[in-house]
Amino acid sequence: MDASGAELDTDRHLDDPRWRVAxxxxxxALRRFPADVxxxxxxxxxxxxxxxxxxNGEVGxxxxxYRPGGGPSPATxxxxxxxxxxxxxxxxxxxxxxxxxxxxxxxxADRYVTTRALHDPTGWLRTLRDEHLARLARAxxxxxxxxxxxxxxxxxxxxxxxxxxxxxxETDQALxxxxxxxxxxxxxxxxxxxxxxxxxxxxxxxTGLAGADMTEVGTVLARQAEELTARGxxxxxxxxxxxxx
Numbered sequence: 001m002d003a004s005g006a007e008l009d010t011d012r013h014l015d016d017p018r019w020r021v022a023x024x025x026x027x028x029a030l031r032r033f034p035a036d037v038x039x040x041x042x043x044x045x046x047x048x049x050x051x052x053x054x055x056n057g058e059v060g061x062x063x064x065x066y067r068p069g070g071g072p073s074p075a076t077x078x079x080x081x082x083x084x085x086x087x088x089x090x091x092x093x094x095x096x097x098x099x100x101x102x103x104x105x106x107x108x109a110d111r112y113v114t115t116r117a118l119h120d121p122t123g124w125l126r127t128l129r130d131e132h133l134a135r136l137a138r139a140x141x142x143x144x145x146x147x148x149x150x151x152x153x154x155x156x157x158x159x160x161x162x163x164x165x166x167x168x169x170e171t172d173q174a175l176x177x178x179x180x181x182x183x184x185x186x187x188x189x190x191x192x193x194x195x196x197x198x199x200x201x202x203x204x205x206x207t208g209l210a211g212a213d214m215t216e217v218g219t220v221l222a223r224q225a226e227e228l229t230a231r232g233x234x235x236x237x238x239x240x241x242x243x244x245x
Contacts, residue, residue, distance in 0.1 A: 017080065017081070017082055018046055018057055018058075018059050018082050019042075019046070021059060021079050021080055021082045021084060022042050022046075022059050022061055022084070022118060023118060024079075025040075025061055025079070025084060025086070026040040026061075026118040026119055029063055029071065029072055030119060032072070033065075033070065033071045033072060035066075035070075036065045036066060036067070036070035036071040037063060037064070037065060037066075037070075037071050037119065038064045038065060038066050038091050038122065038124055039062075039063075039064040039091075039117065039119055039120040039122070039124045039125055040061070040062065040063050040064070040117070040118040040119040040120070041061075041062045041064075041115040041116060041117045041118060041119075041120065041125055042059060042060060042061055042062070042115065042116045042118065043060045043061075043062055043110070043111040043114065043115050043116075044058070044059075044060035044110070044111070044198065044199065045057070045058075045198060045199070046059060046060070046116070047060070047114050047115055047116045048114055048198065049116075057082070057083075058082075058083045058084075058085060059082055059083065059084045059085065060085050060087070060111070061084055061085065061086050061087065062087045062088075062089070062111070062115065063086065063087070063088045063089075064089060064090075064091050064094060064124060065088065065089070065090050065091065066090070066091060067090055068089075068090035068092075068093055069090070070090070071088050072086065072088055073088065074086055074087055074088045091124060094128065095127070095128060095131055098112040098128055098131055098132040098135070099131055099132065099135040101135075101139055101143045101144060101147050102147055102150075103147045103148075103150040103151040103154070103187065103191070104151075104187070105144075105147060105190070105191060105196065106186075106187050106190030106191060106195060106196045106197050106203060107187065107190075107196070107197060107199070107200060107203060108196075109132065109196035110196050110197065110198050110199075112128055112129060112131075112132040113129050113132060113133070113196075115128070115129075136194070141231075142232070144191050144192065144194060145191075145192070145228065145231045145232065145233075147191050148187075148188045148191035148192050148224075148228065149228055149233070149235065151184050151187040151188045151191060152184070152185075152188045152221065152224055152225065152228060152235060153235070154180075154184045155180075155181045155183075155184025155185045155187075155188060155217075155221055156181075156184075156221055156225075156235070158177045158178075158180035158181035158184060159177075159178070159181035159214075159217055159218055159221055161177045162174045162175075162177035162178040162180075162181055162214060163214060163218075165177060166214065178213075178214060178217065181217050181221070182204050182209045182210070182212055182217055183200050183203060183204060183209075185207070185209055185217060185220045185221055185224065186200075186203040186204045186206075186207040186209050187203065188224050189207045189220075189224070190203065190207070192224070192227060
């Protein structure tokens with residue numbers, strides 16, 4: 001069953017090596033830490049069920065424990081040619097994370113809403129989804145605006161750095177910083193529209209920033225600064241503004 005109660009496609013699991021690896025990791029975690037593990041699930045593209053099915057893709061795997069520090073340690077390894085990114089979190093801590101609106105919300109929310117259970121006898125994953133959605137229903141516009149402003153500062157700083165590096169002909173570094181600026185600008189867009197993304201690549205694709213050059217990213221950031229100002233507070237301020245928080 002997935003977090004929404006839908007049946008998993010067993011035949012697809014048998015055909016896809018990523019599912020086989022995910023199930024092996026789940027079985028091993030339950031066998032080694034039977035008193036610690038509350039739930040195990042996949043998240044990310046594989047959980048959506050529309051991934052390309054390639055055998056060498058990444059598996060995002062979540063192990064939820066009854067208490068912080070229980071179960072296996074978080075790790076990333078390649079297993080049988082499949083990259084496994086293992087997140088381990090205490091149940092209460094993860095629920096708290098799911099109810100926070102931060103500058104990274106567009107890049108983290110998907111894992112609270114879309115999961116496929118490998119082990120969830122108590123229905124905890126449904127609780128995770130419901131807690132997150134309930135928090136969104138209660139969220140005030142100002143919370144998303146404040147988070148967007150923080151993401152904008154990160155994007156503006158990365159863009160300025162990319163411009164300087166390009167002027168110094170540090171092309172490789174400039175491209176890296178431009179990539180950071182694109183992602184930050186995409187995150188701002190996600191926060192202002194309450195849209196979350198499956199991963200960073202999805203974020204820049206869906207916001208039209210994937211191929212944006214230095215000038216285009218600067219234009220997007222300038223437009224976002226105007227929108228943030230219109231929402232109640234300009235991105236520029238005084239020393240007193242800074243110290244006031």
